[in-house]
Amino acid sequence: MNTTVDTMTANKSRQAATMQGETSAQGPATPSLSIAMEDRKASRANPAKASSEKLNFWYGSNQALKNINLVIPEHQVTALIGPSGCGKSTFLRCFNRMHDLQADTKYEGAIMLRPDNVNLVGPETDPIEVRMRIGMVFQKANPFPKSVFENVAYGLRLRGINNKTELAERVEQALRGAAIWDEVKDRLNDSALALSGGQMQRVCISRALATEPEILLFDEPTSALDPIATAKIEELITELRARVTVLIVTHNMQQAARVSDFTAFMYLGELVEVDATSKIFTNPAKKATEDYITGRYG
Amino acid sequence: MAATTHLTLEEIRKGLSWRKQIDKLFIAIGLALLFGCLGILAILFFDLVRDGSSRFGWDFFTSFPSRKAENAGILSAAVGTMLIMLVTALLALPVGVAAAIYLEEYAPKNWFTGIIEINVTNLAGVPSIIYGLLALGLFVYQFNFGQSVLTAGLTLALLILPIVIVATRESLRSVPKAIREAAYGLGATRWEVTKDHVLPYSTGGILTGLILGLSRAIGETAPIITIGALSFIAFLPPSPVTGEFPFLNFEWLRSEFTAMPIQMFNWVSRPDQAFQANAAAAGAILLGMTLAMNAVAIWIRYRFRKKISW
Numbered sequence: 001m002n003t004t005v006d007t008m009t010a011n012k013s014r015q016a017a018t019m020q021g022e023t024s025a026q027g028p029a030t031p032s033l034s035i036a037m038e039d040r041k042a043s044r045a046n047p048a049k050a051s052s053e054k055l056n057f058w059y060g061s062n063q064a065l066k067n068i069n070l071v072i073p074e075h076q077v078t079a080l081i082g083p084s085g086c087g088k089s090t091f092l093r094c095f096n097r098m099h100d101l102q103a104d105t106k107y108e109g110a111i112m113l114r115p116d117n118v119n120l121v122g123p124e125t126d127p128i129e130v131r132m133r134i135g136m137v138f139q140k141a142n143p144f145p146k147s148v149f150e151n152v153a154y155g156l157r158l159r160g161i162n163n164k165t166e167l168a169e170r171v172e173q174a175l176r177g178a179a180i181w182d183e184v185k186d187r188l189n190d191s192a193l194a195l196s197g198g199q200m201q202r203v204c205i206s207r208a209l210a211t212e213p214e215i216l217l218f219d220e221p222t223s224a225l226d227p228i229a230t231a232k233i234e235e236l237i238t239e240l241r242a243r244v245t246v247l248i249v250t251h252n253m254q255q256a257a258r259v260s261d262f263t264a265f266m267y268l269g270e271l272v273e274v275d276a277t278s279k280i281f282t283n284p285a286k287k288a289t290e291d292y293i294t295g296r297y298g
Numbered sequence: 299m300a301a302t303t304h305l306t307l308e309e310i311r312k313g314l315s316w317r318k319q320i321d322k323l324f325i326a327i328g329l330a331l332l333f334g335c336l337g338i339l340a341i342l343f344f345d346l347v348r349d350g351s352s353r354f355g356w357d358f359f360t361s362f363p364s365r366k367a368e369n370a371g372i373l374s375a376a377v378g379t380m381l382i383m384l385v386t387a388l389l390a391l392p393v394g395v396a397a398a399i400y401l402e403e404y405a406p407k408n409w410f411t412g413i414i415e416i417n418v419t420n421l422a423g424v425p426s427i428i429y430g431l432l433a434l435g436l437f438v439y440q441f442n443f444g445q446s447v448l449t450a451g452l453t454l455a456l457l458i459l460p461i462v463i464v465a466t467r468e469s470l471r472s473v474p475k476a477i478r479e480a481a482y483g484l485g486a487t488r489w490e491v492t493k494d495h496v497l498p499y500s501t502g503g504i505l506t507g508l509i510l511g512l513s514r515a516i517g518e519t520a521p522i523i524t525i526g527a528l529s530f531i532a533f534l535p536p537s538p539v540t541g542e543f544p545f546l547n548f549e550w551l552r553s554e555f556t557a558m559p560i561q562m563f564n565w566v567s568r569p570d571q572a573f574q575a576n577a578a579a580a581g582a583i584l585l586g587m588t589l590a591m592n593a594v595a596i597w598i599r600y601r602f603r604k605k606i607s608w
Contacts, residue, residue: 101482103407132485142476145499145606154494155484193606204480211484 046073047114049215049245050095054109055121057087057094059102064090066269067109072215074114077237077246079260079277081253083292087269088249092217095120095247096134097127113214132159135213135244139220141200143192143207148175148184151192151203155211174210177243178202179236198229205236209244216240218248222255234259253293257281265289343585350579358579362532363561367572372580374531375561378447379516379587381535381550382557385451386458386515391508393455394462395497401463402470403492422460429457430524438525445526447535448551453521458511465507469500502602509595513588519559530564531556558584 050072057065064087072078080088090099097120099105107121113133120130143151152171161167171188175181180202184195192203201221208216218237222230237259240246250256256263257277264274265288273286284290305313361371401418405411433453443449473496481491497504535553558580565577 096483098479098483101479128485128487131483136479136483138476138479138483140476142474142480144477144480144495154481158485158490191605207480207484 046076048072049074050111050113050120052091052094052109052111055091055094055111056108057090057099058106058108059090060104064269065094068271070264070271070274072245072247073262074245075241075243076261077241077248077259078262078264079256080247080249080264080266081251081256081292082266082272084251086266088266089219090269091266092219092247092249093136095130095215095217096136097121097130098136100127132211133213134215134217135208135211136217136219137201137205137208137221140224141197141204143195143200143203145191145193147189148192148195148203149188152206152210155207159211170210171206174206175203177209177240178206179232179239180206196229198225198232201225201229201233202236205233209240213244215245215247218246218250220249220251223251230255253281265292267292343582346578346582346585348578350575350577350582353575353579358576363530363556363564367570367576370565370573370576372558372561372583374534375556375558375580376583377534378527378531378555379557381447382450382454382522382555383512383516385447385551386454387508387512389451389455390458390462390511391504394459394508394511395466395504397459398463398466398470399492399497402467403488403496418460418463422464425520426457426518427520427524429453430521432456433521433525444552445528445554446552447555449525450522450527450555450557451551453525454515454518457518457521458508458515461511461514462504462507465510466500466504469503469507470496472503473499499606502599502606506595506599509591509598513591513595516588516591517559517584519563522557522560523563527560528554528556558587 048071052068052070052072055065055068056063068091070078080091082088093099094107094111099107107123110122111120112118113120118130119125120134144154146154149171152174153167156167156170161170172181172185175184180199183199184203187194192200195203205216205221221237222233225233234255237246237248241261248256248260250259260277262274263277263280265272265280265284265286267288273280273284273289275285280289281293284293358371359376360373361369362374364370397418401411401415405414430453433449433456437443437449437452438445443452477495477499478491481495486494531554535550535555537550562577562580562584565573565580
């Protein structure tokens with residue numbers, strides 16, 4: 001039993017080694033045979049779903065992200081941790097071009113989405129196209145002041161699905177996917193604002209899931225919830241990995257440890273360290289990571 | 299023993315009772331001012347009702363103006379006012395809302411939109427007679443709309459546009475950023491976010507703004523006199539609804555008209571004392587119409603607030 005766990009951890013570590021620094025859009029570079037073998041092994045288990053390459057980001061003249069290189073493995077949960085203002089949310093919001101809603105922001109570098117190698121932050125890429133492929137769940141549950149059904153159906157309607165049967169089917173599927181179907185199946189036509197905070201957040205997750213995104217972004221999804229609602233959402237996130245690649249920003253290190261496969265530690269706009277979560281929390285390579293994890297600052 | 303800085307219980311109680319007295323004083327002043335204002339309005343209203351009491355009756359609503367005070371009524375004025383309000387609302391709502399959406403959701407923030415914004419706000423302060431002069435030159439002489447319901451509606455629509463625009467922008471702005479982000483995050487375009495979310499959620503505020511604008515327009519006299527409203531009209535505009543296809547008739551737009559404030563002005567300026575009662579009765583009705591519109595605005599706001607709470 002122990003051996004299996006160890007092997008899994010070791011695998012993750014090896015894969016993580018390839019996560020930082022991979023910059024080529026054409027898959028792993030091959031400087032030496034052994035590294036290439038490792039890469040192939042890792043990519044068989046979890047090919048990269050997206051990779052940030054030399055990503056810089058500015059709010060006006062203030063550089064918020066500095067040269068971020070990070071690979072997001074497919075069907076895994078990658079957590080972003082770091083003290084307030086370190087740029088983790090800024091980084092997350094690059095993935096669905098939320099910054100484009102604000103004036104005077106600038107991207108440089110790339111976030112390549114695999115396998116079709118679209119640069120998510122490229123000026124040639126339509127932000128709406130990006131948002132149709134990458135879903136997002138926000139810090140505070142933000143359901144529309146409409147019925148539960150209409151909340152979940154909205155993304156589908158935007159995609160031109162208006163057939164009643166199909167809508168009903170896919171809404172149910174999405175609500176089941178977010179483990180809230182049983183709680184709301186009799187209240188589909190009630191306002192989503194009448195639900196509890198945790199239920200609202202799961203409706204928001206359903207809403208994002210309904211459109212079957214390739215990556216689902218979570219921006220501190222439980223920071224406004226009580227421990228029980230938080231536990232439900234965390235359990236859900238770990239289950240979601242089978243369906244979708246997850247990237248989550250969290251302030252809560254226990255949460256990162258509980259839900260994620262990989263953890264990236266950011267500080268002052270830079271990516272300090274990324275590794276398998278078990279490795280980061282037990283044996284971080286960098287002093288700064290260790291200081292943060294042991295609560296010496298942040 | 300070291301000097302302690304904290305207060306004794308007596309000192310706390312003494313200080314607190316004094317501060318509470320100030321609190322009560324403020325409440326008293328506030329209430330006095332509030333009832334003072336309401337009282338003036340009430341006195342005005344009851345004075346009008348008393349002076350006009352002899353005239354209230356079905357005949358007053360169904361009679362045209364007349365040379366004899368006891369035969370005169372407000373039929374043409376009331377119908378004229380309603381038709382003008384209809385035109386004003388139908389013009390001011392779409393134009394005002396569209397302008398507000400553009401300014402709030404689409405316009406880039408630069409010096410040009412800055413100037414437009416300042417001007418929109420300033421327009422709200424332009425004296426209404428100026429709008430009347432503009433309308434006389436533009437609508438009556440230039441476009442040849444005549445001294446008609448259409449001209450009056452256009453003029454008053456211009457007059458209340460700033461009110462509608464400012465109220466609409468305020469209302470659009472009150473839709474939280476989180477809701478917009480949620481919609482954008484699902485892949486909505488700017489127009490989809492506006493039409494599916496921002497507009498429906500701010501309908502209450504927009505309608506309230508429109509009605510407050512209309513209740514200002516309903517009492518406007520100066521611009522309507524300027525464009526040449528007649529004060530003695532013994533006919534009604536053609537009916538908007540007809541028995542024959544296509545069942546709608548727009549002739550009424552070109553019809554000459556009179557309106558409630560004009561009728562009042564006309565009656566007040568007559569030497570015959572009996573007409574003063576008519577003016578008072580019409581005034582009470584006009585005031586009642588305004589209060590009713592404001593009540594509708596409050597009701598709409600309440601209904602939408604109840605449905606949507608952020």
